[in-house]
Every structure is written in C-alpha cells, then in structure tokens.
Amino acid sequence: METMEKVVYLDNAATTACAPEVLAVMTQALSGACGNPSSHYSVGYEAKEFVDTGRAQVAKAINASPAEIFFTGCGSEADNWAVKGTAFTKARQNKKHLITSAFEHHAIMHSMAALERMGFEVTYIKPTPEGYIRPEDVEAAIRPDTALVSIMMANNEIGTIQPIKEIAEIAHKHGVWMHTDAVQAVGTIPVDVKELGVDMLSMSAHKFNGPKGMGALYCRKGIWPQNLIDGGSQEARHRAGTENVAGIAGMGKALEMAVAHLDERMAHEKELRDYVIDRVLKNIPEARLNGGLEHRLPGNANISFPGLEGETILLDLDMHNICASTGSACNSDSLDPSHVLLSIGVPEEIGHGSMRFTFGPQNTMEEAKYLCDVLEEVIPRRRAMSCMWLQGQNTARQFSLKGEN
Template sequence: MENRSNGGFQPSEKIVYLDNAATTPCAPEALAVVVEALSGACGNPSSHYSIGYEAKEILDRARAQVAAAIHASPAEIFFTGCGSEADNWAVKGSALTKARQNKRHLITSAFEHHAVLHSMRALERMGFEVTYLPVSPEGYVRPEDLEAAIRPDTALVSIMMANNEIGTIQPIKELAEIAHKHGVWFHTDAVQAVGAIPVDVQELGVDLLSMSAHKFNGPKGVGALYCRKGVWPQNLIDGGGQESRHRAGTENVAGIAGMGAALELAVSHLEERMAHETQLRDYVIDRVLSSIPEARLNGGRAPRLPGNVNLSFPGLEGETILLDLDMHGICASTGSACNSDSLDPSHVLQSIGVPEEIGHGSMRFTFGPQNTMEEAKYLCDVLEEVIPRRRAMSCMWLQGQNTARQFSRKGEK
C-alpha cells in the first residue's frame, strides 16, 4: 500500500475508498439481482399478464425484504427514487396533511440533511412556521429541547437518526415518545442508519422513516419511505395508482430488487460489520489524536456510527487535504457529498460550535465492510506526513495556532 520515494509518499496505484457515507459500492449479490431483473422481468408490474405478474412478484419480494429488515409490514413500505425524495415526501406531505387540521408548526434540528432543511425552508415560504432545535457540542438533540418546543399546532417533528457528517446517533425512541405524548407525528431520516446499525421501527416508535439503497451497498436511484399504518402524508407525486396510489410512476423494478437484496444482506451480517467498522474507526481516531497536534474529533465518541470518523486539522483547508489524499489514492470528503460544491463551512459543524476557521479544515472518513486495517493504517501514515508538511507552508496555521489550542482535541474551549 505504502509507496515511498525520496522520503515522501508517492501516488498509490490502489484506490482506498473511505467515503462510504457518500455512497457505497454495489454488492455483487445485489448487482446480480439487478441484472437478472433487467434481463428477465421486462413487463410493467401494473400490467395484467404473465410477464407483468413476474415483475410484480419481484416488487413484492423486495418490499418484504425491506420491511423485514426494519421490522415493518410490507404494506408500510413505499418505494421512492432516492432518500431525498423520501425526506421531501415525509416532511412536505405530512405538513400538507396536518394543515387541514390547522396545524402549521414544524420542528426539526439545526444539523439535518439538506433534504429535510430545504423542505422546511420551502414550507416556510408557504406560510408554515419551523422551529430549528439546537444541537449539543457533542452533536446530539436534547429531548428537553424538543419538549419545550412542541405547541398545540405542531404538525410534525423530523429528527435524523444518525448525522451524515459527524455520525452521532440520536435518541430517536425518546424523542418519538415526546412527540406522540402531544399527538404529533414523528419522522426520522435514517438514510445513514439503515444497514449500518439496528433499526426497528416498532422499538423506535416512529411514524415515518426514510432510507436509500446506495447507502447499504445497493444500487443508486432507489429509496423508500416507511409510513406506519394509519399515517398518510399527502402525495408528493400524482399520476397513476402505483405504490397503493401513494407514489405515482412506473416502479424501478430492477433497482427495487437490488435494494431488497442489499438490505437483506446487510442486516444478515450486521453485528460482524459493526464490530469490524468500529475497530477501524477507533484505530484511526486514537492514532490521529495522539500523533497529530491539535487534531480534533468532531461529535461525541458514543453513540456514533461504527464507520464514521470526522476530524478537524486546524490551520489547513479541507480541500487541500482532500487533494493530497487523492494523490495517494485515498477517497474521502470534507463533509456531505450533497453539498460538496459549496465552499461555505459545514452547517453541521457550525451547529456544534466548531469555529469557522477550524471547520474549514475538517475531513470525513467513513468505513465500509470492504475496508481493511491495512487501509486504516495507510490513511494514518499519509495524514502524519501530509498534515505537518502542509502546516509548515500555511499562513493560517502560523497565525492561528492559539485558536486551535484553545479549541482542543477534546472539544474544550
């Protein structure tokens, strides 16, 4: 893996993929199901003849697989084009449904994915009122803050199950109980959680839950929304009678088949996968914090997604580190891939109090089941060479070391 010449690292011929929070490689088992569906079941699943019935059977099987993975009923699973569509449907559809009961107040957190935040902004332009709950410095929504924010006209609470940038896992069960105590629907964006940690909708008590296939080694372009029986957000897409007349459009049969297969595979090896990714995560966190001065972990250590490492390297720009890592064959990110074209500091890091000049030097490394300890060690080797070298050339580092030291690796100011 390591390739040294003249005392420095040279570009690696092997790609080390450490951006699994952005997307994951499609599992061979899921890919095989996709190819089989594309090659065989060419009928429309709404058509009443044999090859249409064959396509419908593929949909039914995948729906049952997805439902079983989160302990739901197949009738509560509705396929979408992606996780963002599922979030939009849950948030906007619930708001429009509840508006008929004169409930026009919504609650979310300050560090949600933009699919939720931008849906909330759109609803504000339509006259809805939104409360954005603060987040603790460790990256958690406090139940007492939700309790204080709920009003008689609250229609929906939407809190993500696990943050996509810093990996902190939220107390969803407790938050949902608070919402239900006041008769309020509860939605969770579980795109980063499903397939990565145990998700049981019965245990969590949520009304709506979003997921996306490409986050758990399924194909891109397909997601799903769980709607608890009796909870019906207004349709987002109108047209035909697909998905029990709740989401129009001819179904992506092959993609849905791949989603079902991938999720079934993910949950069948979940404990093993979690243990493996946790080992890699903790190795990188412990080694970087001990070997690179003023490096800081963003978000609490626990509860945290098994594969998530989010670190700040004060004095540097994340984009610079990203380019250096790419030269060494390492794929990572400076935050959410959905906002990668923006140079603005991460709203997630801002929400937990990370100063802007430090937030700009943050990197996210996310492990998957295919990653190895050799790759984790290689990442640390490269960081231990790149960060000091870049800092030696950085005016930001020379001028800002006091700020970095005040904002220590433990997050204490």
C-alpha cells in the first residue's frame, strides 16, 4: 500500500487551520489598525471598529446580543472565568456547591479541583455508558446551596452531544446558574443561546478555522461572574487588558463563515464519519465505537482497538502521513488512560488503545478510505506482535461492539 503524499489531517477537534479569508482580515487589522481600541482618535477608532464588528459577528452566530459577548485569550480562560467567577460571586450568598460531569474538558475539571481546594464542594455526574448526562441525575444532585451547573455541550473526545436545554431548565427551576463549555460545538453544530437557555457559554476560535489564542464567554444579560483579570475598563470592565484586535477580527470572520455553510458542512463530515465507523467495525475484529451515534458531533469517530497502545497506532499513522490523536490534545503528554473513556466504563487496558479521528470540511472521501486502508493493514500487523493482544482477547471479546461488560 502506497503512502499518500499529502498530509491527511484528521485531528480537527484539536485545532483547525485558519481560513484564507480569516488570515486576510487579521492581516488587515495588524497592518492597518495600529491604534489602541480604547484611544479616542482616528486610528484608535479604526481598531475599535474591528473589535465591534467581530463582537457583532460572534453574537449573531449564536443568537446573542453583542453586549453579551466578552472576549478572552482562549476557551480555557472562558471556562475558568465562568466556573471560578460564579463560585466567588455565589459564595457571598453562602452557595458553595457546584455540579459538573465526570468527563468534562480539563479546563473545567481542573477549575473544579482548584475550587475544592478552596473549600467548595463539587458533585461530578457520571455519564451513561453511551456518553450522555441524564437531566434527572443533574436534578437529583442540586442542593439549596448549589451555585452552578456546568455541563459541556459536546464532549471533546467522544463527540456526544448533551441535552443542555433540558439541563438548563432544571437548573433555572432551582434558581441555579447554568454554564456550558461549547468549545467543540460552536461552529460545528447549530448553537442558539436563547433556545438553549444557558446563562454562560464558552467558545474558542481555533476550533472553527479561526486563530489560536482567542476565545469568548457569552454571559446572558444580568449574569455577572466575578472578574478574573482586573485592570482597565476593557470588555465593559469585566476582563481587563488591551484587546487582541486581529484575533477578534479573525474569530468573528471565522464564525460568520462557519455558520453560513453549517448544514452542508455537517452533512459532509457525517458522511465521512459514518463511512469510517461502519468499515472499521466491520473489518477489524473487536474494534469498538466509544459513545453513542444518535446525538454525536458529525465529524467525530472515537474507536478502541483492544490489544494495542494508542501511541503505537499514532506513530504508524504518522508514517503514512495521517494526523490523528489518542484523545484530548490538552492531555497529550500524559500516559494515563482517558478520564472520558474511564467515565463511560471502558476498561483501562482497552482505553489505552483508543483513537480519535475528527473530520473537517477540507477532508475528502478519498482520505476516509485511505485511513481505513491503513488501519486494516496496521492493526492486524501490530496485534500479531502484541503480547497484550494475545493475553487480552477474552477481555476484548467480553467488551463487545454492543458495549457489554
């Protein structure tokens, strides 16, 4: 089998390339709008116009008001602000209990852990084996002193989409603020903050062909988590620091483009995803899809290959010019099995052999077929050399395609 000459990039959940139109508007902002957006003269006003346009574009894409969009340095900062800022605000009302899920992104998990060290209490809702948070489990966890419910809109590793609207309704019924980490969702599936009913929502530009180092937090009017960054009066006095003018301009343009072609993009990515899942599960023994298919990001395929280490598969794929991942890029230096997979009941030894393939609008059916060709050659060859596979086939068979343990 010949190696494809071009790089086949199948790690779009980790990051995406800047679109040419995004680079163009960022270049314009960097080369022309040299003033400080807070300055009261012409070149300052020119920079402010880029900021105002970007804010309006982001707001329109999620059906919010521009005054409800606050720019941050990344999605992780937006998550930290929503979680910690709410905790500090509500602690003044003696509400020091927070609810989240057991398979959130580390920006949420580590923020919650930091708050626990400060004396806050956190309840971690366990997802179902298919990778969904049940609204009734959230309601059962709410207490009189609950300050916040934070549940991600779509899981970054297994791609399952959560019932955020139902969870938000439950939170509000009990007078609790609702936040969702929508970093994997915004620009990938329809996101309407009015329909969802959330109080806060985090997003990140580099997930939808915008620049890295650029995020935003939506805060519904009247919801004010305590500031994390104090200083000047930028972002309506809620997030100090001179604005990243080019980053904001790029984020706005990228999101405007993403939502303009969303239906077409979703259909294309789903076609590639389903082809890979169907073919791999049919042709590679004991391969298992992680997470349910019914409510899933259109471009996400997370598959376990028992008997192998994900890092080994990753290196083999790289030798064939295929870029994929074993899970979250934010945890790529860790040898621990994915906390997401463990939370849905995947055994540790099988979790180690899981791969995440995430498709974007630039990927083709030719690339999807090439991935399957490579996997069908690599997996059997590596298993033939794997003591772990020979010793662990019984475990793999017990943990079947149906997810039976």
